[in-house]
Amino acid sequence: MIVAANRRSWSTVGVLLLTTIWTYVWFTSWKVSTANLAWSRNIQSSKIAQAGPGASNDTLGFGAIYVLTENTTTWRVQGLIRAANLTGLSIQIPVQDHISDEAVLAHTGKEPTEGYGHARALLNHLSLLETFLASDHSTALIFEDDVDFSIHIRSQMSLISGAFYNHSAQNPESRHLDPYLHSTWDIFWPGHFGMQFADNVDIFHYKDSHALPWAHLTSEFNNYYTQMAETTPPEDQQLVFNVAPLATFAYAITRSHAAKLLSKLRSDRAEKFDNALHVECKGLWQRCVAPVPQVFHHHQVEGEKSLSSEEGRKEEVEGELGWYMRRHKWTYNVEWSARCNALEVGERVEEGWRCGPGKYDGMM
Template sequence: MIAPPRHLTSLIVVFALALLTFFIYYRPSIGDTISDHATSIAGVSGRSRVKAANATLGFGGLFVVSGPGSPRRSKLEQAAAVTELQLTIPEQVQWTGQDVLDFRWDNVTESKVGIGSVKAWLSHHLVLKAFLESGVETALIFEDDVDWDIRLRTTQVPLAQAAARTLTSASAASQYPWGHPDTWDLFYLGHCGDYFNDLDEGVGVGHHHPHHLTEIPHQVFLDPTLPDRTDLHPFTASLLTALNVPLQSRVLHRSKWPLCTFGYAVTRASALKILTDVAPPKEDIARNLIAYDAALLDGCRNAYKLNCFSITPELFHHMEGKSIIALEEETHDHKQVFRPPVDVAGFEQVWWRKETSNIGCGFWSGEFYYEYEESKLEGLREEARKGRCAKEGRRAKEGRR
């Protein structure tokens, strides 16, 4: 065999070294693009390639905001039993009129926070304090009217955890499945939309473009449990399309305009900051806030510099039904409370799909409640452990996914 000329060999070596240097230097940026990251997990099957999350979804605990005698508690506990989640439900206080007055701005006539919103704010405070007293490092806090997919533990959370570790550059998956608590302050796993701006400015196609996503830290990941794009909430579907996110994919991204606090994870440091700085139990009229979730949004966006991330589409969403906050304010503040724009836009779809917005195989339809029949509970648990949606046969007959 004839050896190549020495100068040619040298050129090949130099070229190879240059190529290797380029790859090493630019490799971190590759995962930031939508298509490359999606391709890198294209072969992942949520049912066989990921390990199921534990009973607290990788956090120190699952803490629930649920008022005294809440009619929603039974359904929540049944859903948790089916998916084998371990809940902590701190005992709430029956908030009084004096508690509301103590919270409101000194000149009550200038107060912008309704009575129902004040009580919800104080209830979240109580749960945050219970978390800090528990001694665990992190907590997922959610409200008692949320819905989730029966495949939450087996598929959805493990995929989201992998994306979170990539985004926060974490390596200790066993101890901190969501990344070390020093690398994040708040994860929005449940919300009513992070639409990147105020709803009044428009959402999705015609208003957003791919650069709105690519210019912020994010990870796109496939999730086979995600509903078809046409079955997602209209605002969510339009936003994902405008951002050029592949079908059957979620995005974990820096929070831009997160709405609602259906399910949010905190660390000990961020919980303390929320209690004392971001959302203290006293109205500040200068901040022009009307609710607790607005205070957290402000904390993620503005001077408080919370390091917040949102999952879009979300893993938790509130079930269709009358708002307890709205009932309080209609009764005691004597004002008419209208449905939020997000709920209005998704109302017809919820009833047609028989599913909560952005949830693929959830509990709201009633099919997964076992009504305390142990034999039925075991059957439902088996379906959940296998990562299967038992509704798919019915949907096929109806011509729907």
């Protein structure tokens, strides 16, 4: 009996010792892993916490997010996929067929005034709207494939959603089901490089702590950002109703108005998509709303691919993304680029990675 008791005692001590060792090893490794992966852990947990309806969900409160592209192997699309993964966004990429010159001429009825490239892009946009209309979604957010946004985009869109409701003084209890009051607009334009006011413009102010100060914003479309930078005290961010932006880096549209717009741009034989939408908004044929400053902008890379044989072979081996990684890159008007943070490029600072702006090249 005494021997058995001693065995049980030693067995208990052994279990306690092994448990202590295991706990120490686990705790040490956990601290290392959380120190190294804190960024991704936060993103993953926020994605789970924000699943479901609402402006901060994985489609930013829209029925779907579609990406406009003809080629998924480019640095544009590959970088966007990584940016979406980092921020927990769910994007759909229905690859567009290449539009022939004959198809362009059939649409325009003449040689395109601004070249085949713009007309081809317009037809791709129209094709993507048809894809949206074939779905059962009531709203869609459309990304061009070089779009970029902040790592805080879900919070920013939630703030914009709040601005819609505060502006309208509607009951916020239904906000999670209709984040942007989509019955009050035809085109919601969160990604642009500047805008003009239409008649009866209505400006509503809201606060976005993730937005850059007005003095750090860039636009050659007009001097509105400069005017805002000179106000004392500085203006808050704005949600502008009856506005006519330019550039379709990111725009949202409702099902009913996608059908109307599709029909109108085909009958008008429009040649450039963003110009056509700008005219629609300017003339108040569409009810257009945009945040100012924008929360989506297009991402830029310095230089073109090399034509020399040596550099060309290197680029062929490393692929599009490898070439992109070696280049200077930036996104105007976005401080914490999701693309740069996803690929860990640019300047490493305490909060993450910052892509510094390059020299303005006239192509915002």
